[in-house]
Amino acid sequence: MMVVLKEISRMSKKVEEYINITDEVRSIVAQSGVKDGVVFVITAHTTTGIMVNEALPCVESDISDVLEKLVPLNAPYAHAHFLPSYGATGNNSQGHLKSMFAGNHCVFPVSGGALLAGSAQEIYLVEFDGPQLRKVFVEIMGE
Amino acid sequence: MVIDMHVHPIFYEGICGDPEELEFRKNTFGVWKQSPMTDEELFTVMDVGGIDRTALLALDLTTTAGGWVVTNEEVAGLRAAHPDRFYAFGSVDPHRPDALDAARHALCELKLDGLKLNTAKQKFMPCDPAAEPIYELCEKENKPIIFHAGMSWEPDTPSRYCHPLAFEDIFIRHPQLRCCLAHFAWPWVREMAMLLIKYPNVYTDTSVLYLDSPEESISRLFTQDMGPMWFERGFRNQVMFGSNNPRFRAFKIKRALDAVPMRGDARENLYSGNALRFLKGGD
Numbered sequence: 001m002m003v004v005l006k007e008i009s010r011m012s013k014k015v016e017e018y019i020n021i022t023d024e025v026r027s028i029v030a031q032s033g034v035k036d037g038v039v040f041v042i043t044a045h046t047t048t049g050i051m052v053n054e055a056l057p058c059v060e061s062d063i064s065d066v067l068e069k070l071v072p073l074n075a076p077y078a079h080a081h082f083l084p085s086y087g088a089t090g091n092n093s094q095g096h097l098k099s100m101f102a103g104n105h106c107v108f109p110v111s112g113g114a115l116l117a118g119s120a121q122e123i124y125l126v127e128f129d130g131p132q133l134r135k136v137f138v139e140i141m142g143e
Numbered sequence: 144m145v146i147d148m149h150v151h152p153i154f155y156e157g158i159c160g161d162p163e164e165l166e167f168r169k170n171t172f173g174v175w176k177q178s179p180m181t182d183e184e185l186f187t188v189m190d191v192g193g194i195d196r197t198a199l200l201a202l203d204l205t206t207t208a209g210g211w212v213v214t215n216e217e218v219a220g221l222r223a224a225h226p227d228r229f230y231a232f233g234s235v236d237p238h239r240p241d242a243l244d245a246a247r248h249a250l251c252e253l254k255l256d257g258l259k260l261n262t263a264k265q266k267f268m269p270c271d272p273a274a275e276p277i278y279e280l281c282e283k284e285n286k287p288i289i290f291h292a293g294m295s296w297e298p299d300t301p302s303r304y305c306h307p308l309a310f311e312d313i314f315i316r317h318p319q320l321r322c323c324l325a326h327f328a329w330p331w332v333r334e335m336a337m338l339l340i341k342y343p344n345v346y347t348d349t350s351v352l353y354l355d356s357p358e359e360s361i362s363r364l365f366t367q368d369m370g371p372m373w374f375e376r377g378f379r380n381q382v383m384f385g386s387n388n389p390r391f392r393a394f395k396i397k398r399a400l401d402a403v404p405m406r407g408d409a410r411e412n413l414y415s416g417n418a419l420r421f422l423k424g425g426d
Contacts, residue, residue, distance in 0.1 A: 080356040087174035131187040
C-alpha cells in the first residue's frame with residue numbers, strides 16, 4: 001500500500017471565509033501515484049473547518065448565517081480570557097465552536113488515479129478566525 | 144485614517160531570522176505559540192480592521208535582561224521598508240552608561256518617531272534622575288514618549304514602577320513633552336483620567352484587554368470605569384487607538400471600539416487625529 005502526505009497552504013483574507021480547495025486536492029491526488037484508495041483532507045487548526053458542499057454563494061451564505069445563529073460572536077464564552085501559556089487572550093471561542101460544527105476533515109474515494117466525487121461536491125477550507133496563514137494535510141492511501 | 148499606536152513587532156518575519164534572538168524575545172516579553180508573520184499576513188490583518196498604519200515599538204533591556212526585545216535598528220528597518228504603513232518608536236535603557244548617546248542616535252540619526260520606555264521592565268522609577276536627560280532630549284527634539292503604564296503581562300514587572308501617579312512629576316517638569324501612558328494605565332483608569340484632564344500633554348491608548356472579550360473590556364472602559372461621556376467631554380484629544388498586538392489582534396480591539404457610541408469627530412480623534420498630534424505636536 002502507498003501512503004502519500006502533502007500540504008496545502010492558504011492565506012485567508014477575511015475573518016470568516018469559504019476557500020474552495022477542490023482543484024488543489026484533485027491535483028495532489030492525480031500526482032500522488034495512487035490509483036485506487038482514499039484521500040483524507042484534514043485541517044491543521046482548531047478554528048477552521050473542512051466542509052463538503054455545493055460551491056454556490058447562496059449556499060455559503062446560508063451556512064454562514066446558520067453558524068452565526070448557533071454561535072454568536074459575543075456570547076459569554078468561558079474562553080474569553082488571558083492565556084498564560086500564550087501570553088495572549090483567547091477571544092476566539094466563536095471560531096473554535098464553528099470549527100466543531102464544520103468538522104476537521106473529509107474523505108473521498110480515489111479511483112483510476114482521480115478523486116471521485118458527486119457533481120455538486122466541492123471541498124472547502126473554512127476560515128473562522130482569520131485572516132491567518134492556514135495549513136491543510138492531504139493524505140492519500142491506496143495502491 | 145486609522146492608526147494603531149501600540150504594536151510590538153515581535154513576530155514580524157523581517158526581523159525573525161535569528162532563532163536564538165526570537166526565543167529570547169518570546170521569553171523576555173512573555174508571548175508564545177505564535178509564528179513569524181509575512182508582510183502579506185500583517186497587511187491583510189491590518190486591512191481587515193481598516194487599520195492604515197501602526198506604531199512599532201522597540202524595547203531596550205540591556206542592563207536588566209542582557210538584550211533587546213526589538214532593537215531600534217529593527218523598527219527603523221521595518222519602517223524604511225514600509226513607510227506608508229509603519230511608524231517606529233525606539234527605546235533606551237536609562238541604566239546603560241551611554242543612555243543619552245543611544246537616545247540621541249535613535250532620535251537624531253535613525254530619526255525614529257519617538258521613544259518607548261517600560262519602567263517596570265527596565266526597572267526605574269519614572270522620576271529617576273537617570274532618565275531626566277532622556278526626557279530633556281525628547282522635549283528638545285519634539286519627540287514623544289510612550290510609557291508602559293498599569294498592569295504588565297511581561298515577566299518580572301513590579302507594578303509599583305508603572306502606577307500612573309508615579310509619572311506626574313515628569314508632566315510638571317516637562318510641559319512641552321508629549322507622553323503617552325499606555326493601556327489607560329489599567330486598572331488605575333480613574334487616576335489616568337485625572338492626569339488626562341490635568342495635563343494636556345498627556346495621552347493614553349485603548350489597549351486594555353486584560354479580562355473578558357474585547358467588546359466587554361472596551362465597553363466597560365468607556366461606560367463603567369469612566370463615565371460614558373468622559374472621553375468626549377474631558378479628554379477627547381488625548382486618547383489614541385492602540386491594540387497591544389501580538390497579545391491581542393488589533394482588528395478585534397477596533398471592532399469593539401466601533402461599537403462604543405460617540406460623535407463622529409470624537410471617533411476620528413480616537414482613531415487617528417490624536418495619534419497624529421501626539422506624533423508631530425501642534426494643534
